[in-house]
Amino acid sequence: MAAARRARAGDSRAGFRRAADEQSPAVPQGLIRAARKSGQLNLAGRGLGEVPQHVWRINLDTPEEAHQNLSFGAADRWWEQTDLTKLILASNQLQCLSEDIRLLPALTVLDVHDNQLTSLPSALGQLENLQKLDVSHNKLKSIPEELLQLSHLKSLLLQHNELSHLPDGFGQLVSLEELDLSNNHLTDIPTGFALLINLVRLNLACNQLKNLPADISAMKSLRQLDCTKNYLETVPSELATMASLEQLYLRKNKLRSLPELPSCKLLKELHAGENQIEILNAENLKHLNSLSVLELRDNKIKSVPEEITLLQKLERLDLANNDISRLPYTLGNLSQLKFLALEGNPLRTIRRDLLQKGTQELLKYLRSRIQDDTTSPSEEPPVTAMTLPSESRINTHAITTLKLLEYSEKQAAVIPDDVFDAVRSNPVTSVNFSKNQLPAVPPRIVELKDSVCDVNFGFNKISSVSLELCTLHKLTHLDIRFVMSVGLPFPMTDQHWLKRNTQKSGQALRLAVVKGLVSVTESFSEMLRGYLGANQKTILGVYLGGITVEVTLLLEGNPFRTPRAAILAKGTAAVLEYLRSRIPT
Incomplete structure (x- = not known):
């Protein structure tokens, strides 16, 4: 054991004094001999808790077999060994690396990913030939300043650690082409980061970044930028100047x-x-x-x-x-x-x-x-060479072919008269005025009373539904989703009006009132018990669980948290039973 202590202390003659029991069974001598010839040593997945001293001194000490064989063939000339350039220590149980790593100055690749490292030795900075360093999937909370001395480093993999910050001088790693910082706890990017002008791939995914520095645009060689799963609300406009960019990942941000x-x-x-x-x-x-x-x-x-x-x-x-x-x-x-x-x-x-x-x-x-x-052209505003297709005011094809009068997503507070004028003698069965800023139902809707069956006022600012809707005697589908909380006009909640309207159209009124309209659904559910029965097709609302008549729910495309997906998949009966069970007694 004294020999072992001297070896750890850097005794130059320790190679001659190692006892036989010092040789770790996890590192066969055959691997060491082969590494001296090839310059590569792979010790991955060997359960190592620490790196044996003779690995660090592989190119310094005389091998033990030199004392056992005094006649050397061509294959046994240990003095003609190759400096170790590649060392793989991945998937072990290493908690630290010895400062003796400086004894391997020829290393170009060091792979210690998937260990339990909490720190890195400052001696890493002396490996001036190092080109690839993989310390991913460890428990690093910081990286030493000495690491920034690795001027030839091209690939630095730091993903899946516990880094909360990076050294300010990170830009000194001017040769970097690949940098992976994903799955850490970074909240910002240090100044000088933009000096990495040779960087080709940058992975910042799964951190806590709220913004990107504008000078990131100086990375003129960058082809892949991954900012997935951060807290970005905007990206700097300078990003637009990155002419080499080929892949941009902005998923799961804000x-x-x-x-x-x-x-x-x-x-x-x-x-x-x-x-x-x-x-x-x-x-x-x-x-x-x-x-x-x-x-x-x-x-x-x-x-x-x-x-x-x-x-x-x-x-x-x-x-x-x-x-x-x-x-x-x-x-x-x-x-x-x-x-x-x-x-x-x-x-x-x-x-x-x-x-x-x-x-x-x-x-x-x-x-x-x-x-x-x-x-x-006679039915549309004048079209010039500068008119974009998306700027079309009225879709007359939809009126004549689809029987659809559409003026949606215009952010309009009123429906222009020429929209209704475009209908002329063409009977329309559907009206879509959704996603505007309408404060009330347009009065001219009554002009469509003899043909319209489907009316969509969803996503507006309607505070009351006027009596004009009651004149639409063929109405079978009324969509007033996501409007302000309103009540229906009295005739529409009257049993006789509904019965008369239903008999004319041949089916029951379908009312979409998702997220709002509590006053509608409460009164509607009471009225439905006495009238609609088996004729009732679809009612969407807050108190649906209180309706005892036959109901078909159309709920796809909604991000429900409750009921659970398993309940929704069972169909209408299961959903209503769940809702009834949640009504306070």
């Missing part, structure tokens, strides 16, 4: 809009799902001519601009779980598109069975409608 990237001509993948993006502007898209993947799922996007057709190299488009009610027919012109995800959107103009047929059938359908969607 972004309200996509960044404009006019100079990112090489960008191929843009991932921004699970944010709070509401508007997708033409400016966000028109410069991304090289884009092949656009992922925007789980946002709050309400519409898709016609300018998306400029992305002619697009292969994957993920718009799942947004608030999109219609698609531009010109989307069918994306000839390279192989995957289009739309589930979880309240699409009204495309049948569900068509959506289930897959991307190519859907694109074929959209292409077939492009010709029909063109509008006559």
